[in-house]
Amino acid sequence: MATSATTNGTNGTNGSTETSQTHTASQRYMSTRGEDRDLSFEDVVLKGLASDGGLYIPEHIPEAAQWQSWKDLSFPDLAFEVLSLYISPSEIPAQDLKGIINRSYSTFRAPETTPLVHLKDNLYLLELFHGPTFAFKDVALQFLGNLFEYFLVRKNEGKTGRDRYHLSVVGATSGDTGSAAIYGLRGKKDVSVFMLHPKGRVSPIQEAQMTTVLDKNVHNLAITGNFDNCQDIVKALFADPDINSTLKLGAVNSINWARILAQIVYYFHSYFALSKKLDGFKLGDKVRFVVPTGNFGDILAGYFAHRMGLPVDKLVIATNNNDILTRFWENGVYEKQATHGKAAEGGLPEDGVKAHEDGVKETLSPAMDILVSSNFERLLWFLAYHFASSAGMDDEWNEKQAGQEVAQWLQQLKTEGRFKVYEDVLRTFRQTFDSKRVSDEETLETIQKLYKEVGYVLDPHTAVGVHAAVRSDAALREADEKAASIPHISLSTAHPAKFSGAVTLALEKEKDFNFEKQVLPQEFVGLDKKEKRVSEAPNDWKAVRELVKKQVEEELKAEYAS
């Protein structure tokens, strides 16, 4: 990767206001497939997906040499330090960035923004659900909403009517990204939002959170398909040069680099919180982070934190029965088709797990019911780069090789449904990552166990992580008593009230348990009775394209007529 400290910037392709001021290599961006490069932060945030189909990554991961000095910073101040390493002040001046960050986290209910709680023994829980929609997505999407607004206000200064830059955000959701994006963007000027969710496959609260937002710029599309179909439609729209340029598409999914960037902050923040809670823990001691994983966005932020210098023993990927990542960890094969519990013709599963004909298994942690993890492509680039570096060639060659390798792997995934990486690549992956598959039964048991032992109610996704953390801790103890002291920080990705079905199933037999009294936040009371707005759409990207075009046109007409 590029190692230069500063270079001279030029204007990006998307009309960013950057001039020839200095920036570091970590503040310029390139595509994982090698075609696009030397882009500004504004370019990659507004474009979302690279034109070669790849995802954007910084040209260099900055080493945060002074990270220990961040120990006592508040969440917003820490966010400023981390984000500044990736955003040149020539693009967003420091005062403006501070303003964006402060606005984004003022909406959180917890003073620490993302508090760390001690569950038991070596196990800590990082509560990421204190934002407006009660899910970890708020941490990044409150920020991204304000960032879009900032760029649009600047681009549109002095412009009127159709000269204004109007962003059409299209996103796919299995429930949480949708509401977090909608709450981040509702009512914002010059933005239309289209959220695609798989019809009937999100929880009732998630559905209500999205569809009860009636702002004119918000549109919910219930797609007759699964989450991967929604994600594929979004990617097809981005790949269509016509709609992409005429409608100026914007991404809110974790394909957007800003989503990953904002999430790096809580890895540092929780590490410092741990150092204050745990007697004898010193800055520099290692921790394990355990992350309930679907699209690989959340845990990828942990990878960046680690590469920046945060002492991480392992990043533990916790998957449900949709386990493409755990299978990859086991054998180096990245394969779409589920290998066990797969639906036979007519949807009958082999191992009792309810599965759809498309191979996606229906689990109690539906936000992770996904066949392919889109962000894994970003990690693949770093793995391929590491492998290429061993050939002893120059950096330009290594980067080119990595881009070509990733493009080839992804092409193979498309045509053959799978690809296999070299043993060396797998070894490098395993040095940083561990991976555990958690069944629905284990998810329920974990919710029950934690409730009985410490009175804490976990949401099912968080329970997947906690179960993996307990297993990781046990494995360490078995292997080496000394290693047993490594604390585990398990990421709590959603409030339990969002998944009342699974929580009730796990705890209904507990005599003292009362969902309404112990779990349901005031904000959710009566949500299901409110007016809703949602349209159905087929699993067909061209049909969705026409729908989006028509709707944006209507919105623009209404806007400019008034």
Ligand SMILES: Cc1ncc(COP(=O)(O)O)c(C=O)c1O
């Ligand atoms: C509650 C919850 N947990 C975990 C995940 C998985 O996160 P990621 O897709 O970033 O791996 C999601 C969805 O993204 C989610 O909504």
Ligand SMILES: N[C@@H](CCOP(=O)(O)O)C(=O)O
């Ligand atoms: N689980 C997600 C799926 C979309 O993932 P994203 O992180 O790429 O936006 C959801 O809740 O919608």
